Structure formats: structure tokens, C-alpha cells
Amino acid sequence: MSYVLWAIPFFFLLIGLELVAERLRHTQYYRVNDAINSLSAGVLSRVTGVVHKLIPFTVYALVYEHIAWLTLPDSLWVWLLAFVLYDFFYYWNHRLGHEVNVLWAAHVVHHSSEEYNLTTALRQSSTGLVSWIFYLPMAVLGITPEMMITVGSLNLIYQFWVHTRHVPKLGWLEWIFVTPSNHRVHHAQNQLYIDRNYGGVFIVWDRLFGSFQEELDDEPPLFGIRKALRSWNPLWANVHLYSQLLHDCWHASRWQDKFMIWFKRTGWRPADVEAKYPMAKADLSRFEKYDPPISTSTKWYSLIQHGLTILIALMLMLFSDELVVWQQWGLMLFVLFSTFSVGALMEQKWVARWLELSKNLSVLVAVFVFAIPNWLGILLVAGSLVSLVILASVKLEAAQPALE
Incomplete structure (x- = not known):
């Protein structure tokens, strides 16, 4: 269990x-x-x-x-x-x-x-x-x-x-x-x-096995990864390094390098790829956290949306045995879309407002089309209506292109 x-x-x-x-x-x-x-x-x-x-x-x-x-x-x-x-x-x-x-x-x-x-x-x-x-x-x-x-x-x-x-x-x-x-x-x-x-x-x-290191008072930890993610997109967080490996695999000239890149020590790159597509080394002495400014209304909106996403995800996890395959995949795809959309909003992507508008409207439609428990329908309708009101007041501080 x-x-x-x-x-x-x-x-x-x-x-x-x-x-x-x-x-x-x-x-x-x-x-x-x-x-x-x-x-x-x-x-x-x-x-x-x-x-x-x-x-x-x-x-x-x-x-x-x-x-x-x-x-x-x-x-x-x-x-x-x-x-x-x-x-x-x-x-x-x-x-x-x-x-x-x-x-x-x-x-x-x-x-x-x-x-x-x-x-x-x-x-x-x-x-x-x-x-x-x-x-x-x-x-x-x-x-x-x-x-x-x-x-x-x-x-x-x-x-x-x-x-x-x-x-x-x-x-x-x-x-x-x-x-x-x-x-x-x-x-x-x-x-x-x-x-x-x-x-x-x-x-x-x-x-x-020789991998222990004590935390030292004179060496405060700097958290994160050397090649900073610099994104609030959880989908990209899951695939960004695969993307780099695929890029290097494609551009490597030797077939053995195309294969071995996947199983070599972390950070290893073929010499020809490293020369043609160099990657800058992280300078920890000038370390700055990724933190694009967002408004208070955006923070509240994102929190409410995340709460609704968690609610739907819990319904999927708790009742997956009672759902048919298309319902399981439908709910999973909704969660994927929602996390991507909220991440785009926190990154100030101009398309995020439209993604969120379509998402909340689709939730309202789904509540009335599909048979769901009354208590869940009430929560989803209330959450979506409140979200739409707040979304109207959300200001994108420095709107960026949809996908960089």
C-alpha cells in the first residue's frame, strides 16, 4: 500500500x-x-x-x-x-x-x-x-x-x-x-x-561510499542547478535537459558519440559539439535568482488557479479506478495545460491571458455538460467565476512573446 x-x-x-x-x-x-x-x-x-x-x-x-x-x-x-x-x-x-x-x-x-x-x-x-x-x-x-x-x-x-x-x-x-x-x-x-x-x-x-559532505558555516549553500532553468513552465522543467541531449546527439558527427552521450558522465558533450555550440559556465560569484516581477493580482490569480488544478488532480488520483480511459487522459491533459498556462502567466507571456480565459470557460462548460458531484461543481463554478473576475484585473508587467 x-x-x-x-x-x-x-x-x-x-x-x-x-x-x-x-x-x-x-x-x-x-x-x-x-x-x-x-x-x-x-x-x-x-x-x-x-x-x-x-x-x-x-x-x-x-x-x-x-x-x-x-x-x-x-x-x-x-x-x-x-x-x-x-x-x-x-x-x-x-x-x-x-x-x-x-x-x-x-x-x-x-x-x-x-x-x-x-x-x-x-x-x-x-x-x-x-x-x-x-x-x-x-x-x-x-x-x-x-x-x-x-x-x-x-x-x-x-x-x-x-x-x-x-x-x-x-x-x-x-x-x-x-x-x-x-x-x-x-x-x-x-x-x-x-x-x-x-x-x-x-x-x-x-x-x-565516499559521497558525504558536511554543511559548513562558512560556505552557505546556493540552491539550484548550474544551467539555470529560468522558467516557470513545469513541462519545460521536465524536458529541458532531454532537449539539450537530443540537440547534441543530432549534431555529433561520430555515431559512437550519438550513442554514448546518453550514458556518459553528467555534463559530458562530444568535442565537436562543444566546440561548435559552447555553453557558458555558471559564475556563482554573480548568482542571481530568476524572478521576473509580477503584480499582486497575478499572484492571487495564480494561487487560486493552482488550488483548482490540485482539486482536479486529486479527483483523478482518488477516483482513477472509476474513470474510463478517455476521462483519465482528459483530466491529465487538463492538468498539463493548466500548469503550463499558469507558468506562462507568471512569466508575463502575452498569450497566457487568452489561455487562462479559454481554460476557465471550458471548466464552466464541462460542469454543465458532464455528470459530476454537486459539491465539486459548485467549487469549480465558484473558482472559475472568481478567477475570471481577477483575470480581468491582471496586469502583465513586461509582456513577452508567447514562447521564447
Whole structure:
């Protein structure tokens, strides 16, 4: 059983508490645009997971049924073993996700935020289609599919709370568990910190395999990625590095380079491509966060739209078994469109106003055309009408072309 869906209300409760701490401590760890972008990426990850996670579970179940070496009892020690084993394989999955080009292309979205707060934890990939392979040894050892899914969800839930800057070092716990301090290191792009601290629950793997780095008082972490995303489009966040790899693959002259670029060390490029299409090195001494100015009305509008998108996404995740295929795909495509459109609005794209107008009108039409629960219809109608009123007052500070 996966507990992630049921943990979502607690995630938002903790985000609320962190916002209270932000106000009381007068910190500046949150920005509306960045937080919405992180949450949008999280919604996309959960929604697309409804469609593509059946295959990994099926493969794992087949391996367990036909290849498992052992028949393990349903006892506490087996659950503890499964929990530790899952984190061990997560460590290697995570480490290779930073060290291999094609795997980093899937994982990079999680690191693309230039802030570090609890919403960052929800900025998950929608394209990580092969990570399940790392856990197949658990099936061979006799860990049941249900047990693997349960400990995997607990592992993911644990990782949520370490994405905060409000918790200092925690003494002896730093030696055993992943804590906010050593996970801040993992999200930093400082040369000292980059590609360190891969553990999910236990930091001991990093200490054993030489990838640990302590957070230093005289080296504050700079969060984000070296090739800054500079966009609030969560769809682009998921595919931008694939786009670069495809570009380099196409322009590489040697066939072996066209193949090896996907599996080489992160950042590797063919020499001829590097010479013809050089990429500027990040200058961390002049690091500036991506933060195009937006009006207060735009912030409120974006928050309301994101709330409606989350509501629709939750309906898809909770009732996916009761929906036919076209309904599942229709709701998923709506969520994709909504996150793209709101991102475009926060980037001051001139076309965003028209995208949002068509989206809200389509929601109103859908409420009256399709049979949906009365309470949901009332929420959607109210949210869309309020959105249309606010949208009329939204001012684009420095309107840009639709797509750069």
C-alpha cells in the first residue's frame, strides 16, 4: 500500500507551519512563483504516475512470482529489512541519477528550484521511467510487491521534512539519518557541495561510499542547478535537459558519440559539439535568482488557479479506478495545460491571458455538460467565476512573446 496520497494533507499542513515560521522569523525562503512551480511539478508527477506506474509494478510482481529466491514471512524483521534495503537501492538509484546524463535529465527537475523549502520536496520528475529497475533485486530476494510499495512510500514521505532551512544541525542524528542540514548540501550547486549526500533516509551510505559532505558555516549553500532553468513552465522543467541531449546527439558527427552521450558522465558533450555550440559556465560569484516581477493580482490569480488544478488532480488520483480511459487522459491533459498556462502567466507571456480565459470557460462548460458531484461543481463554478473576475484585473508587467 502506498501512503503518499494520504500524506498530502500533512504535507500542506507542514508547508503552512513553515510559512508561519517564515513570517515570525522574517526570512525570505519562499516566493509565490517558485512555490507554485514546485507544486505544479509535484501535481504533474502524481497525475502522470496514474498512467505510467502500472508497468513497473507488473514487472516487479512477475520477477517476484517467478524468480524470488526466498519466501519471507510477514514479520517485523522482514519489514525492517525491506525498509533498509529500499534505502540502499535508493542511494544507488539517486547517485546514478546525478552521474549519468540520461538519468540526470529525468532527475534534474527536482533540483531546478533556486529556493529551498518544503514545496521543493514536491518538485518531482514526471519522466523517471526506469528508476524501478534498481529495486528488482528486492523482488529476487523475496520482498513482496505490496511490501516494496509500502516501504517505498514511507521512504518518500520521510524525505519531505528534510527540505527546510528552518531546522539546524541535529547532533548525533547527522551521523545516521538524512537531516535538513546534510540534504541542504545535496541541493546546493557550490563546487564543494555538488553531487554529495544521496541517501534518502540513512546518511550512512554516503559515509560508507565516499559521497558525504558536511554543511559548513562558512560556505552557505546556493540552491539550484548550474544551467539555470529560468522558467516557470513545469513541462519545460521536465524536458529541458532531454532537449539539450537530443540537440547534441543530432549534431555529433561520430555515431559512437550519438550513442554514448546518453550514458556518459553528467555534463559530458562530444568535442565537436562543444566546440561548435559552447555553453557558458555558471559564475556563482554573480548568482542571481530568476524572478521576473509580477503584480499582486497575478499572484492571487495564480494561487487560486493552482488550488483548482490540485482539486482536479486529486479527483483523478482518488477516483482513477472509476474513470474510463478517455476521462483519465482528459483530466491529465487538463492538468498539463493548466500548469503550463499558469507558468506562462507568471512569466508575463502575452498569450497566457487568452489561455487562462479559454481554460476557465471550458471548466464552466464541462460542469454543465458532464455528470459530476454537486459539491465539486459548485467549487469549480465558484473558482472559475472568481478567477475570471481577477483575470480581468491582471496586469502583465513586461509582456513577452508567447514562447521564447
